[in-house]
Amino acid sequence: MNKAFVKENDSEDDDELDGAPRLPAGTRNYMTKRGYATLKGELDHLLKKERPDMVQVVAWAASNGDRSENGDYLYGKRRLREIDRRIRFLIKRLESAVVVDPAEQQNPEQVFFGATVTVSDPDGAEATYQIVGVDEANASQGRISWISPLATALLKAREGDTVKVASPGGPREIDVLEIRYEP
Incomplete structure (x- = not known):
């Protein structure tokens, strides 16, 4: 099967990150204002700074030719997947947050x-x-x-x-x- 159609890691769960605390089933995601602002700030940084910078690096690396042995390209693609996974995680946590x-x-x-x-x-x-x-x-x-x-x-x-x-x-x-x- 073409690698474009399969997950890199089939056990990967986008809802939870390694080391991230899991909420008990059926509970709300209570957060203080400070905690909400911290997560929101991290999300904004990833969306506005880190991800666009990494996209530029990947585009530059891809323009260099052979991608199979291009460390900048391979690392950049892996880092983009990590950033995208963290962004999905933060969006889900912030959407379910109850700020107290x-x-x-x-x-x-x-x-x-x-x-x-x-x-x-x-x-x-x-x-x-x-x-x-x-x-x-x-x-x-x-x-x-x-x-x-x-x-x-x-x-x-x-x-x-x-x-x-x-x-x-x-x-x-x-x-x-x-x-x-x-x-």
Whole structure:
């Protein structure tokens, strides 16, 4: 069969990228304004800058003749496929996004999406986390996904509550010290 009519990788799923978090079936793609703006900015950069630049490189490489041994052409085509795949992924995630502004939370005494929560473990070590969308989670910056075990344990908790969290080292208890909602 002609290679023009088959996928390079039949197991390729355009909805998800390697390493990209998967949303649970039937759930919405909640995102903060900051997370939405970040993904939108990446999409705009890919569409307006990176993809057009790569198309120029591929066109130049194709004009050099034999494409079968032309590294610039082969690399460029592969990079274009990666860019196009990321663009499709971002478009689908942004179309399904439900943007939530934490500052507009109606019940600030409880932990919900967008809350910034300060917790302490039994040893007295404190940590602060913001509950955010799956695409904007970054544990090293204190932003955890709303579907993570820690976030699901914290949901609906109030200041002063002790919640049980399933962790790799076994169940543990943490105390909720402070809840705030920031834009």
